[in-house]
Amino acid sequence: MSTEYDAVIGLEIHVQLSTKTKMFCGCELSFGDEPNVHTCPICLAHPGVLPVPNQTAFEYALKIGAALDCELSPVSTFDRKNYFYPDNPKAYQITQAATPFAIDGRLGQVRIHHAHLEEDAAKTIHTGGAGRIKGSDASLVDFNRGGTPLVEIVTEPDLRSGSEVREWGQLLRATIKQLGVSDVNMEEGSLRCDANISIRPVGSETLGTKTELKNMNSFRFIERGIEAEIARQKEVIASGGAVEQETLHFDPSTGELHSLRSKEEAHDYRYLPEPDLVPVVPTQAMLEEALKLPELPAARAARYEGIGVGEQAALLLSFEVDWAEYFEGVLAADDSIEPRVAANWVTGEFAAELRKQDDQPLAESKVDPASLAKLIGLVASKKISHGAGKTVLEAIVADGSDPEAVVAEQGLEQISDSGELEQIVIQAIEDNPKPAEQVRSGNEKAIGALVGAVMKATQGRADGGEVNRLLRQHLGL
Ligand code: ADP
Ligand code: ZN
Numbered sequence: 001m002s003t004e005y006d007a008v009i010g011l012e013i014h015v016q017l018s019t020k021t022k023m024f025c026g027c028e029l030s031f032g033d034e035p036n037v038h039t040c041p042i043c044l045a046h047p048g049v050l051p052v053p054n055q056t057a058f059e060y061a062l063k064i065g066a067a068l069d070c071e072l073s074p075v076s077t078f079d080r081k082n083y084f085y086p087d088n089p090k091a092y093q094i095t096q097a098a099t100p101f102a103i104d105g106r107l108g109q110v111r112i113h114h115a116h117l118e119e120d121a122a123k124t125i126h127t128g129g130a131g132r133i134k135g136s137d138a139s140l141v142d143f144n145r146g147g148t149p150l151v152e153i154v155t156e157p158d159l160r161s162g163s164e165v166r167e168w169g170q171l172l173r174a175t176i177k178q179l180g181v182s183d184v185n186m187e188e189g190s191l192r193c194d195a196n197i198s199i200r201p202v203g204s205e206t207l208g209t210k211t212e213l214k215n216m217n218s219f220r221f222i223e224r225g226i227e228a229e230i231a232r233q234k235e236v237i238a239s240g241g242a243v244e245q246e247t248l249h250f251d252p253s254t255g256e257l258h259s260l261r262s263k264e265e266a267h268d269y270r271y272l273p274e275p276d277l278v279p280v281v282p283t284q285a286m287l288e289e290a291l292k293l294p295e296l297p298a299a300r301a302a303r304y305e306g307i308g309v310g311e312q313a314a315l316l317l318s319f320e321v322d323w324a325e326y327f328e329g330v331l332a333a334d335d336s337i338e339p340r341v342a343a344n345w346v347t348g349e350f351a352a353e354l355r356k357q358d359d360q361p362l363a364e365s366k367v368d369p370a371s372l373a374k375l376i377g378l379v380a381s382k383k384i385s386h387g388a389g390k391t392v393l394e395a396i397v398a399d400g401s402d403p404e405a406v407v408a409e410q411g412l413e414q415i416s417d418s419g420e421l422e423q424i425v426i427q428a429i430e431d432n433p434k435p436a437e438q439v440r441s442g443n444e445k446a447i448g449a450l451v452g453a454v455m456k457a458t459q460g461r462a463d464g465g466e467v468n469r470l471l472r473q474h475l476g477l
């Protein structure tokens, strides 16, 4: 009998804070500039310079800690993490190890072990193929990024699959985005995620040996990388081997995992207290400010589900404040519209139509919430069919016209006279003897062709339910 295994995943997430200046010097932070223009003796580690902490970075960090429901430390200290690499001119990184600014939090189903502040390394650019130096190829260093304030969030190993990691990661990103303290852009590297992965027999409480999957630039890739790594570990164990502690890279283009370093090469960072920085004691005012939180995505999603919105739509709406506000605008415009129905229109047909028409951002849409509410009301009250509703939507997204005017101009009112509809149904059955016969002889799926014919004849102006009822009646079902 073969043993079943569960996956166990813990995350280490780096969030670049969007302060004006770096963590310990006054250099400007900006992404995408010419290399090495935002540097000074401090972030280039000239001898004898001293770091000066950025107060705004501390305030932003506290906000993140509060949003993750952490305990905020009354005193927090800095440490040196020693390692030698060209992206790290001091040969140590200033970080928080002994007493981070926030501990013991939670977001959704995941416990937060702690969050700490640190400075980012510079950016190395390998000009050779596949990140290696070959022949005359070179490695270049851009120090613009060196010294950027980072918050590292370390979770407990509470996640169980790649898709859980993706969903939770999206919730974390949305939460931090709403705080306005980071761009949380994975492609630009302002949000980076390492996943620690192990497997263990179902029912076991002990943790297996973990591997670490480094730094991918989208939650989709992380999801795929994790699934690949779980499969690899299961295979290793099934073939009688043991998982070895190592750091891996996942190549989304090939689906392959590569080892970056093994345990033997693992770093010994020799942490020691940073002698150049005194402990930081946030003031009462700083702590109070951090705890003033808006309604965050997790709470908003729960509130929407509480008023009947489906889970997926509730999450989609909650992740972007402007979508949430739009949705609430629709409800406010017409309180007879069911929240579930409004949410489906907003996140479904409406969002799709914006994408279809030049990928319009919501903020630039010509359709205000009251207009969309009017359209939803027309469909809900059966004045127009759902299909006609989509035609109206296309028109109002294109030029911002009034839904009722579009209905009148294009003659889209639902056929309410069931005698008229019945004639069309009878005609459709006559014109399509083959599917009609198939339905009569028990193949109910064939009715789709007849529904299609009626919809075509009425230009989508018929109520789908009514068409079905009449067709079934006339086919003797
Ligand atoms: P390390 O000492 O190797 O840095 P930590 O205990 O500090 O490990 O944990 C680092 C991250 O790895 C955390 O997110 C934690 O939840 C996760 N983690 C620790 N052990 C495991 C394990 N066996 N399987 C999966 N994740 C783990
Ligand atoms: Zn500097």
Ligand code: MG
Binding pocket: none
């Ligand atoms: Mg650790």
